[in-house]
Amino acid sequence: MQDLSTSPPQLQSIDKAIVDAILSARIQPGARLNENQLATLFSVSRTRVREAMMRLEARCIVTVSPRRGWFVAEPSAEEARHVYGARRIVEYGLLRSMPALSEADRAALHQHLEEERQAIAAGDRQRLTCLMGDFHIRLAEIAGNPVLREVLRDLTARTILISLLYQSEFHALQSHEGHCAIVTALEAGEPEAAAALAIQHLDEVEEGLDLTRRPDPLADLRRSLQPDLEAGLSSLSSMPFTNHR
């Protein structure tokens, strides 16, 4: 994503910037979104920031605590289950009804898988998180239904927040292999098989969550006080979103 502070304050760029920050895991669930700070950051008035927040709230991506502030959503364990349930249903149906892949589709998917491989090799976890979610959105794009694409885009954003809250361990390789299997099935002209694999894939990912643990209210404090293990990476994306409530 481009540098926020220099980007022109185009319409809906605020929404996009925040969603992008979530999709690439540069912004944590529960992070405070201060209206004034965002306004100065985007060189607009609070009015437009608030409008963006309203839109994002309608998409369950941020929540408002009255007279206290806006926060990136922190899906509950129950909500997490529902989001995965919804994804299973949507992606199953999507893949099952998938038309035969065009040459361009195949190339795009292979390109994507290649990027996943590179991110794994480089150990670039932020990029990986982004790619892992994007894979499913690309499938929706190929399926050619923009309505479901929008639905999946929001579900993916929420999924990433869920991962950040509950993921005990991230089996990047396993997920990548799941994606490969889905692509292979699609190429073989077996959408039913691809759909079944998608369910299996989502099951595996959900399996990797620890939905019993309550979100740690001290998480961001803990992170801040710990020696910065990924200093090189995180300093690259110096987002001014504060995580401290």
Added chain:
Amino acid sequence: MQDLSTSPPQLQSIDKAIVDAILSARIQPGARLNENQLATLFSVSRTRVREAMMRLEARCIVTVSPRRGWFVAEPSAEEARHVYGARRIVEYGLLRSMPALSEADRAALHQHLEEERQAIAAGDRQRLTCLMGDFHIRLAEIAGNPVLREVLRDLTARTILISLLYQSEFHALQSHEGHCAIVTALEAGEPEAAAALAIQHLDEVEEGLDLTRRPDPLADLRRSLQPDLEAGLSSLSSMPFTNHR
């Protein structure tokens, strides 16, 4: 729905009022939503009206034409196909994974079907439109996934707009029988059959659309100048939403 002009200006009541008006077909696609009029109607300032519009825009229920105004969405024929495609996928998956009906669920569904019958008998088309959409939302509620319920709520609202734009003839009885069949299959403990019936039902409804005809830009003017055939009904719901652009 309660009378708009006397309802307290609670939070998000504006959103709900407009969505309700759409769900009960008391407001036409393409209808202008004047900020000032809505503000005075709800006894609030334009600020809150605009916030509501932003939320509804994020849900594809209203659109904004820059510096011209807000309008209830007029889904294109292509969008209509995508909405139905999305509904097929979501509802198929939803019903397929439906748990066994509890006694309360059964009662609620039968109650709903009974209301449909009454509306048909009474020839109350507005109420029928509302009930026809509500049936599918209730299924999502029984399925117990609030995420998909929200998705279906918005898809239903868009479906109603589509019907108002493209429906050549409304086979109320056919739709009702489709609903009955679905309920019967669910009661028989055959969610797969219910899912298949839902697809068939949606196919039938989409079949009843004439997606070739372009929306008539003079439709509302035409309506206004024609002798009011349903004067008794439409005068009951004297919504101040203007349909004239």
Added chain:
DNA sequence: TGGACAAATCTTGCATACAAGACTGGAAAG
């Protein structure tokens, strides 16, 4: 009579101002 131009009006886009609730820090009392 028809068309083009221009003024007037209306409506939204955006910023700003003020009010009200929530939080913080410190002082005072037990």
Added chain:
DNA sequence: CTTTCCAGTCTTGTATGCAAGATTTGTCCA
């Protein structure tokens, strides 16, 4: 030393004001 209360500060909630673009209406000219 702990707890409670209160003032100060910060942040959001809401209204309002002004500017800019769009539409409409009325007039003038060919």
